[in-house]
Amino acid sequence: MKHIAEIVSVGTEILLGNIVNTDARDISQMLSELGINVYYHTVVGDNPERLSQVVGIAKSRADIIITTGGLGPTCDDLTKQILAESFGKKLVLNEEEAEFIKSYFEKAIRRKTFTQNNMRQAMLPEGCTIFRNHWGTAPGCAFEADGVHVLMLPGPPRECITMFRSCAMPYLRSLSDGEIVSHNVHVFGLGESAMEDKLHEMMENMQNPTVAPYAKEGECFTRVTAKAATAEEAEALMKPIIKDICEILGPVVYGIDTGSLEKTVFDLLKEKGKTLATAESCTGGLVSSRLTSIPGSSEVFLGGVAAYSNESKIALLGVKPETIAANGAVCRDVAIQMATGIREKLNSDISIGITGIAGPSSDGSGKEVGLVYVAMNAEGNVHCRCLHLGSERFRVRTAAANNALDMIRRYLTGLDI
């Protein structure tokens, strides 16, 4: 059976333009992985009559309705009530979920006051499948009625997407005929259209698997998706295609399904038994912050310095005042001295040093915004990239951090740096 899904997002803040509906995009991508067609997205405010009408329309044209938002503890949050009503279900207190929410409050967020309206979150449609929320307090749920599968997810993107992946996908997978499996080939150092150009010929003639390019902040990836009777058969279909893609794209491919450059670097450091230290100026701790977001990073990451001022570069990293006096803080030599300085201080195998002008204005030296030097000292071997990263602060910082991680990756995998 061919399923048709509609995503109904509930939230006045979307209609006011305060937030962009990334939930609908992310859920659509995951539904596409499952081979489920999405025909409609609808956004409606926190208003019972309008939500009820929207659900009535969705019922008439889709057999999978996925709602996001409106599951919280406040009186604005009415998704469960309206959906239950629309499908003739009662809301009943789920004792187990009530206990979990209570203990979540006690353990996870101790200092917040537990109020009675939090208990409303444990009122769920009778007989539903509960999606426990380990990332917030509002549980999600799913039920089938009138031939329609209804899934309700919380609105905050982190909660919504993690719950969708861990709870809703297994639920929906059982509705699908056959298995759809995807792999992402992650790329750094090649734009989306250049990537598409290289893969164009291959993409054009493919039906199953399919090959599709995507762009993300500062990097991009190619998704390969196959459908078959079993996951094993789908994997077998994809294997030669992924191999071809890696060959066509070459060393810009930094991983399959790794999710992020920092995760790739973390895995490589761990595998090779190497340690890392960082010295950052214009990125201000972005590299160390991204690396330490990974559980277990203390095994490979020793520490870092965000050396924002000239004085801190001298005091914490041993950068020579005369180098700064001669060339300014944004130059090749300072980047290298930063990397070498932190490596000596912390006795790491590998270290990086980043200095640049993130903007929006320059540093008074006449150097252009977006000029960044990224140095690496890898077991005594020094490398430095001089980059021109444009004029947008967020992009300059992200791209500088990505370049540092890419240099470490290339060093650890024996590629040219």
Added chain:
Amino acid sequence: MKHIAEIVSVGTEILLGNIVNTDARDISQMLSELGINVYYHTVVGDNPERLSQVVGIAKSRADIIITTGGLGPTCDDLTKQILAESFGKKLVLNEEEAEFIKSYFEKAIRRKTFTQNNMRQAMLPEGCTIFRNHWGTAPGCAFEADGVHVLMLPGPPRECITMFRSCAMPYLRSLSDGEIVSHNVHVFGLGESAMEDKLHEMMENMQNPTVAPYAKEGECFTRVTAKAATAEEAEALMKPIIKDICEILGPVVYGIDTGSLEKTVFDLLKEKGKTLATAESCTGGLVSSRLTSIPGSSEVFLGGVAAYSNESKIALLGVKPETIAANGAVCRDVAIQMATGIREKLNSDISIGITGIAGPSSDGSGKEVGLVYVAMNAEGNVHCRCLHLGSERFRVRTAAANNALDMIRRYLTGLDI
């Protein structure tokens, strides 16, 4: 008259999750500026039957329909045909627009081939107002029929938004009966439901302005929105309400419309002429990274250390080995020594030291995951918070960083810390 708008976005790429619907967000913001209520966003694919049904529903519940996408030259682009049909209008060739498109091709995008199907773009509903596209080739347009105003805009965000601002806003302004203005009251240290509890009585009786609570990662805010004939009148309506909210909530309010704790801290440091340095263990540079994301942060932020290993705490911050030996790295004394150490190294007015267990597993000391000490040395005065932040790594790190920023804010505004 009270207008109700629906935004209908046409594009299979949105339903596949390839792009996020920023057009709907940006148009919603601009409609809100005009005082026009947006009740629905709908996304539908490049399919004539489904688009026709969606337009039928929109007609029945809105008196302003704004479409985005589907105006291009390919056979997928069917928005104009379907909308014209739905409202009983003919499409006619507009000679002037045809000339303009032709000359645009010749002048603006010399290298693209002009094809006959580009002429389809000059086919427009009879009697419509034309929105000339100076940023691409597909013109937009507007017409009124059956008591509904229909506006059609191209999909690519730059074309859509610039055309909306320069052509659609003047068209719609003549329909609007007032201005809507919003302000956000930002809060740290109080949950969404506790905040709502405190504001419940006030919220219940309000019609204009309205008061609504929202939650974001680790903090929350209350939005006050007023509608009046002019923006000044709307501001006057809100002023006493915002004052009341600040009084009811007290010192947990950290700012109005500031957007983030780091921005508030940055503004306060700048205003008071104070400098900051950071020493972070479990947050690994998150505080420094967030602070340095703000343009101009180099004026107040001197630098920081991400002291992840014990050795780095000793080498970079002068933490005493005997303190770590006696109590482990996660204790009050280490947090204070970290703060004091970085303050002395960088000669800052204020400094913070953060040490804790971000999880998912503990550090072998038997201390619980989520235990975090945040110390501040503010011009020689030492303060320390001992926090229990739950078991989820992302939340522990975010909340620890927020607490550090909150301590600085409270110090700089003379509040209890």
